[in-house]
Amino acid sequence: MAIRLTVACPDQIGIVATIGQLIAKYQGNIIEANHHTDAGAGWFFMRHDIYFPTDFTKLDQLQRELENISQALQLQWQLIQPKRPKRVILMVSRQSHCLADILYRWRSKELNIEILCIISNHQDLAQEASWHNIPYHYIPVPKQDKTAAFNQLAETIDQYKPDLIVLARYMQILPPFLCQQYPGRIINIHHSFLPAFAGAKPYHQAFERGVKLIGATCHYVNDELDAGPIIEQDMVRINHCHSIDDMVRLGKDVEKNVLARGLRLHLEDRVFIHNDKTVVFN
Amino acid sequence: MAIRLTVACPDQIGIVATIGQLIAKYQGNIIEANHHTDAGAGWFFMRHDIYFPTDFTKLDQLQRELENISQALQLQWQLIQPKRPKRVILMVSRQSHCLADILYRWRSKELNIEILCIISNHQDLAQEASWHNIPYHYIPVPKQDKTAAFNQLAETIDQYKPDLIVLARYMQILPPFLCQQYPGRIINIHHSFLPAFAGAKPYHQAFERGVKLIGATCHYVNDELDAGPIIEQDMVRINHCHSIDDMVRLGKDVEKNVLARGLRLHLEDRVFIHNDKTVVFN
Amino acid sequence: MAIRLTVACPDQIGIVATIGQLIAKYQGNIIEANHHTDAGAGWFFMRHDIYFPTDFTKLDQLQRELENISQALQLQWQLIQPKRPKRVILMVSRQSHCLADILYRWRSKELNIEILCIISNHQDLAQEASWHNIPYHYIPVPKQDKTAAFNQLAETIDQYKPDLIVLARYMQILPPFLCQQYPGRIINIHHSFLPAFAGAKPYHQAFERGVKLIGATCHYVNDELDAGPIIEQDMVRINHCHSIDDMVRLGKDVEKNVLARGLRLHLEDRVFIHNDKTVVFN
Amino acid sequence: MAIRLTVACPDQIGIVATIGQLIAKYQGNIIEANHHTDAGAGWFFMRHDIYFPTDFTKLDQLQRELENISQALQLQWQLIQPKRPKRVILMVSRQSHCLADILYRWRSKELNIEILCIISNHQDLAQEASWHNIPYHYIPVPKQDKTAAFNQLAETIDQYKPDLIVLARYMQILPPFLCQQYPGRIINIHHSFLPAFAGAKPYHQAFERGVKLIGATCHYVNDELDAGPIIEQDMVRINHCHSIDDMVRLGKDVEKNVLARGLRLHLEDRVFIHNDKTVVFN
Structure with a gap:
């Protein structure tokens, strides 16, 4: 199951690790990853194309965990189903x-x-x-x-x-x-x-x-x-x-x-x- | 002998023929030729790279003939020796x-x-x-x-x-x-x-x-x-x-x-x- | 009346003058001109976009003159009506x-x-x-x-x-x-x-x-x-x-x-x- | 202190998280990150430009931890000091x-x-x-x-x-x-x-x-x-x-x-x- 995750937030140590752990926990395989830190603006941008196992049923759970993280890290994030036009x-x-x-x-x-x-x-x-x-x-x-x-x-x-x-x-x-x-x-x-x-x-x-x-x-x-x-x-x-x-x-x-x-x-x-x-x- | 001729003048019929004849009269071989007519401005531009025979001695004469033509056709022209830095x-x-x-x-x-x-x-x-x-x-x-x-x-x-x-x-x-x-x-x-x-x-x-x-x-x-x-x-x-x-x-x-x-x-x-x-x- | 003339022939002195004269004789105004001499192959290429007066009726005559010239200069030429699809x-x-x-x-x-x-x-x-x-x-x-x-x-x-x-x-x-x-x-x-x-x-x-x-x-x-x-x-x-x-x-x-x-x-x-x-x- | 980390290894779930955690543990801030998965070859490539705190003294320790990880994940890796010509x-x-x-x-x-x-x-x-x-x-x-x-x-x-x-x-x-x-x-x-x-x-x-x-x-x-x-x-x-x-x-x-x-x-x-x-x- 293909999922896309986009994140923008204030730059800080540990974002990549936190997000990476979460994805690994749900057996997600990162197919394409992009990060950018705008040092001047102090802002961090991330886009991940991820494959989860075909029988993946925990999208809601993942979403809730992202919700929790997002408060601490001030994340603006989106979970997108790339196949949906x-x-x-x-x-x-x-x-x-x-x-x-x-x-x-x-x-x-x-x-x-x-x-x-x-x-x-x-x-x-x-x-x-x-x-x-x-x-x-x-x-x-x-x-x-x-x-x-x-x-x-x-x-x-x-x-x-x-x-x-x-x-x-x-x-x-x-x-x-x-x-x-x-x-x-x-x-x-x-x-x-x-x-x-x-x-x-x-x-x-x-x-x-x-x-x-x-x-x-x-x-x-x-x-x-x-x-x-x-x-x-x-x-x-x-x-x-x-x-x-x-x-x-x-x-x-x-x-x-x-x-x-x-x-x-x-x-x-x-x-x-x-x-x-x-x-x-x- | 390599000579470059550049011409700019009001657009009019016969310029190419007139210049072409003059060059042919002195046995000039046109190596590279460019013309452009700016229809809006009514202006004509020309650049010729010409080879004259190696024993060419009539540059002055050619120059005088161009001088004569230029009055009739309102030419702005230059005869240039391209080898001169x-x-x-x-x-x-x-x-x-x-x-x-x-x-x-x-x-x-x-x-x-x-x-x-x-x-x-x-x-x-x-x-x-x-x-x-x-x-x-x-x-x-x-x-x-x-x-x-x-x-x-x-x-x-x-x-x-x-x-x-x-x-x-x-x-x-x-x-x-x-x-x-x-x-x-x-x-x-x-x-x-x-x-x-x-x-x-x-x-x-x-x-x-x-x-x-x-x-x-x-x-x-x-x-x-x-x-x-x-x-x-x-x-x-x-x-x-x-x-x-x-x-x-x-x-x-x-x-x-x-x-x-x-x-x-x-x-x-x-x-x-x-x-x-x-x-x-x- | 818009006419296009393309010419290819062995390189030789006087082509530009000869063609230029012919066009001027029929009151043709050269709108766009391109020449190229391939020195290695000894071959000359030319393309002219020409405007003749709107009441131009002598295309056949021009064509015959080109025919005559082409034998002497070994021209391969075409007179093209660019508007014809x-x-x-x-x-x-x-x-x-x-x-x-x-x-x-x-x-x-x-x-x-x-x-x-x-x-x-x-x-x-x-x-x-x-x-x-x-x-x-x-x-x-x-x-x-x-x-x-x-x-x-x-x-x-x-x-x-x-x-x-x-x-x-x-x-x-x-x-x-x-x-x-x-x-x-x-x-x-x-x-x-x-x-x-x-x-x-x-x-x-x-x-x-x-x-x-x-x-x-x-x-x-x-x-x-x-x-x-x-x-x-x-x-x-x-x-x-x-x-x-x-x-x-x-x-x-x-x-x-x-x-x-x-x-x-x-x-x-x-x-x-x-x-x-x-x-x-x- | 600027450090560059390059990694190449067989593709597998959790690499990004594992490496990300290690970097975060040492207070590393990832300035520029690139990943690529070659799905055909089943191979993963990563390059991180990282800033560690200026008084960073634990490079050896980080290196040893990477050494340990690299055996499990079959990593080919390099820690590079980008300032060194x-x-x-x-x-x-x-x-x-x-x-x-x-x-x-x-x-x-x-x-x-x-x-x-x-x-x-x-x-x-x-x-x-x-x-x-x-x-x-x-x-x-x-x-x-x-x-x-x-x-x-x-x-x-x-x-x-x-x-x-x-x-x-x-x-x-x-x-x-x-x-x-x-x-x-x-x-x-x-x-x-x-x-x-x-x-x-x-x-x-x-x-x-x-x-x-x-x-x-x-x-x-x-x-x-x-x-x-x-x-x-x-x-x-x-x-x-x-x-x-x-x-x-x-x-x-x-x-x-x-x-x-x-x-x-x-x-x-x-x-x-x-x-x-x-x-x-x-």
Whole structure:
């Protein structure tokens, strides 16, 4: 029986031993282990993939023991069943490349997720949804007053009880109340190497500046624009021959790859958030 | 006889034919050719590496014909003898990695340059100079008043009549009068992926922001800080394990490689500046 | 009117001038130009993207003049209308990642092609074809005797008169007679950095050897296995944590990206073949 | 007091707990921890960087306890004082780029090593040694009979009692008896992406094949040519414009960077060898 244990807590002597003993007591075999101590922040992070014997029946007991330990050591911990797919909502606007990529990885079983629905402020990508028999919610967001739309959006999201919301090139800025409702559970892909070219039209900004590399950033959404904790970034080389259209085209490949990698890291519980930065075990 | 011809001019029909005919008339064989039309700016750029017969004696005549053509077509052009080393001044502060790298590439004959002198606001790197029998000018730049120092600097530079000045981690901002005196002839290496983290202590800024890539930018110096035309950039992957010291160490390798590549591109006359951006033929 | 001119010929003085004059005579504006001289082989390669005035009616005349020139200079040349989509057949087995990627790039208008049909030795990917209304030919290839199957395959291909055949993870070795029928017009993606790990199961070979990078190679097919001229290659970093399954998963992304890039280069007439190697203008 | 502990042993339940308890008992704080289980080989690898209290006096006692544990668990283990520099011999032929790079990293304190001597079969690089006050042993290796030379070489090496021998472009194949004497302690840099282009003149082989990437491989030397366990690899992009000389020049940068990274990984005890492959914690 595969179990994943993640732990974050103040740094202190003996954590590894205490946790290790507990796992050994239940005959757990640690398949993959990652630790990190952030000396500056005085914080400790740990992720274990563990195999317990197939006839393992003491998960509740293990859980109670972790509960007891956690008070003494101030642990924030999670016991996760890695085989259970996470429940995901995808949000898009008109650009299809990130959506098509995630749908492909999902239908080819590369991503272990349940896709609850696709939400969009446009109707353009309804066909991609219908090909895959996924509900498609069209919630237009009028420029002049977005309040009603965002309320409808929040309601729609809430009814699905998602584990995760993925902004797969959703070109609206989410309202703060929504961001605060799902902390560490909204992932965005920004089409620049943040913090360079934050905000609108990053490829136009990059073209103007004459940079030789363009990039993409997958990050958690918080209530400051394009400033949430970064999960993954990558770049692609460009040169003077590339028009803005070329940059958009090349950028699409980086965007979808960076989003897919960031998403996978999150789904495998490899990302910890602390002080607006991430610890990523990969 | 190897000759290099670079041309920049308003875009128009027939340039390639006109230049091509002229070269063929003198029995020139075009070894490497690069063209670029910047449609937005309406500007044309060209670089030819040409072999003329070994007994070629008509360089003056060719030059005169180019002179005549250039008036009609508004050409900015240069006939360059690529074998002649360019005259270079290196400027440094206390960090040695870029200097050591350039000196190595020079003594192993990878860079075709004549190093006129090394100028520094510190004495730390005098030994590197003396190992290579290169004059070392120590010109300290006091914080409170830099005027006298910069005048002495300008004088020192001027007396050498350099083709190029390389700021190989020279940690002072050059005064505008000096930048304007050598337009397109001062190269700097900045230790970030510009425009991200311009200004001081970019690695500290990158650490704070939690980025997953750090970079370096080789650019021409103009009178706006870290805003000159970019020649070359590159990045290296980092993660949560890397301290600022680690980033400094990893960054050094990117910095020296990006500077070496940018410098080589300039020395081979592959870089054209237009509207604060570069066209780089490589 | 956009026209593309590609030229390959023995290296000689005056080619650029002659071609340049001809283009200028018809008021052609060279938008993008690439030349290369292979000094060792004594061969010259050229590719021009040209704009002629919109009311251009003299294409036939230009063609005749090129014909005349070509005899004197031994030119191999092509005048291409870049807007006309090339006619492409896709061939697959059971793996869908390369096919899905090409279909996505096609339906999002990133690739300027007409997809004539999909041919497979398996039925697995019929749905991808039907989603896109593309004919799907299922031609099984029995292990014991492949002759009949390959004849049927050749017939099917021939009837479509394709410009290009793309082996998008078609896991059969094409018979020599078919390779020879479409020289320089069959593109394959091999899932290793050739020539390392040629032949079957490259990821297993890579795992055994313990390499730290795995790659993919897009190449033209000739009648020697995995030995045709290479168009494009790329790599991705792996480590001791990666199982063969992980390598397969990571490799898929490299494979489809390398194939997409190689395919695009071919479609834009940027690839020249000479002596089993390629000149790629990009 | 900084201590490093490396462990390799048959995989079994409870290792992490047992070791963790022992470290906690001595008030050790685990700064960096890495584990890996090779499920196929049934083998477990662990590396801990630990801080013990500054007045720690019980290293001997800890060592004895580890000794006791190691019998029960079949541990192969090492307690290492990471501050103590490893004793290194550098071997070179005529090419200087790897040597100059290592010497630079050593004199700028990036590499924590003691350089015992430089051994070469040529006299070319004696100046680099004398600049740094390092003994230089010139041991020519005549083509017709290498026995005497290799005996002298072995004697010279033995007298220094090195922890590590670095072949920094030493262009001779070491005799088997010498390889067997220093298993896992001889590091080589090969100028190709192994296993592609093993043996002599890899850049010539790469040029002939027309590959689009060239690489370098840092590996341990065993008694089979270019077949030892791989520590690190990297690649650089090339194209049809690059001559063999260009490839040699570009390759130098990859070679020295890959060697420097591989060397650093070894020096930090991050590399484990098992079944001719490596586990590299980085």
